[in-house]
Ligand SMILES: NC(=O)C1=CN([C@@H]2O[C@H](COP(=O)(O)OP(=O)(O)OC[C@H]3O[C@@H](n4cnc5c(N)ncnc54)[C@H](O)[C@@H]3O)[C@@H](O)[C@H]2O)[C@@H](O)CC1
């Protein structure tokens with residue numbers, strides 16, 4: 001209890017919830033924005049309520065389960081240039097509590113990623129002409145995919161990932177799309193349009209690119225909440241997490257804001273920790289269902305949990321390492337941070 005109270009006090013978090021019901025008072029977009037600004041006026045709440053919703057979806061550790069039941073997650077990414085990003089995403093999924101974590105990468109990247117960790121299962125298939133077919137063999141065994149960390153922007157790879165996304169949608173596999181996966185979505189938003197089991201996790205630059213592609217408008221400075229809400233609505237209620245000083249999360253109906261204390265360190269790889277964690281939490285939240293996540297949708301709650309966890313890891317790592325903090329230091333904090341936020 002004391003730890004939970006401490007966590008709540010330490011996190012200067014703001015939770016803003018826009019009720020879908022309020023949208024009944026007018027045309028959906030206008031009403032949603034009006035309801036949102038109404039809500040903003042009294043949006044400073046204890047984040048404890050939303051963290052409790054995350055706790056509700058975390059599966060208990062018991063002796064009754066077999067390996068695989070608490071999550072089999074796939075990360076699609078890893079190429080010649082980028083091997084760290086898929087590693088960070090996949091190892092974070094495992095440390096959050098997935099039982100098995102797979103990486104689907106190019107042939108060249110595979111031995112490098114394997115050498116980082118014996119815990120990951122690494123498939124060197126992404127640059128094969130048979131990539132989509134090979135992936136289809138694995139999809140029935142996966143609970144969620146994280147698409148994009150370290151993927152790069154090679155056209156042939158992106159074409160394969162397009163096929164993988166289409167196959168995932170056809171099977172109803174939840175997908176978290178990050179990094180170069182978002183580059184692909186900015187080229188072809190139709191790929192994800194209306195797929196409600198998708199979560200996009202853009203950083204500042206990626207959000208601007210998506211906004212321009214989907215809404216035809218560059219990112220405006222002021223109203224981040226409205227911008228995220230509008231992008232989600234334009235994509236047919238795909239959940240969007242805009243990372244930044246505060247993480248703003250929307251499914252086009254509600255908006256959550258996570259301002260859990262993090263740190264001033266902005267080293268590369270923190271977003272990969274977030275997307276990997278979210279892969280597991282998305283599976284857990286969808287499996288548990290809306291009756292346990294209360295007002296916000298399961299994917300909103302999962303995204304809030306991944307944001308809070310990433311920022312808590314950043315805070316804890318920074319306390320130990322200060323300016324020298326790197327993402328590996330944050331990965332080492334996943335266990336303690338998770339316990340502090342969700343298992344108190
Ligand atoms: N260790 C690793 O292997 C890492 C690999 N990463 C991968 O790197 C790839 C590229 O992702 P990034 O987020 O680095 O994307 P970018 O390479 O597009 O951007 C990198 C940074 O450059 C700057 N930048 C980008 N566009 C700019 C512009 N038009 N004007 C001025 N500055 C601009 C921004 O500071 C941006 O954060 C992804 O596949 C990603 O997953 C990152 O996840 C970081 C860690």
Ligand SMILES: Nc1ncnc2c1ncn2[C@@H]1O[C@H](COP(=O)(O)OP(=O)(O)OP(=O)(O)O)[C@@H](O)[C@H]1O
Nearest residue numbers: 203243244245247262268269270271272274310311
């Ligand atoms: N200004 C900020 N203040 C506090 N936390 C931040 C800030 N900007 C980003 N973060 C946090 O850092 C994490 C990663 O976000 P970031 O925008 O760095 O992602 P990214 O650029 O995709 O990272 P990556 O290098 O992995 O690709 C998120 O949890 C986010 O909350």
Ligand SMILES: [Mg+2]
Nearest residue numbers: 179203271272
């Ligand atoms: Mg990123």
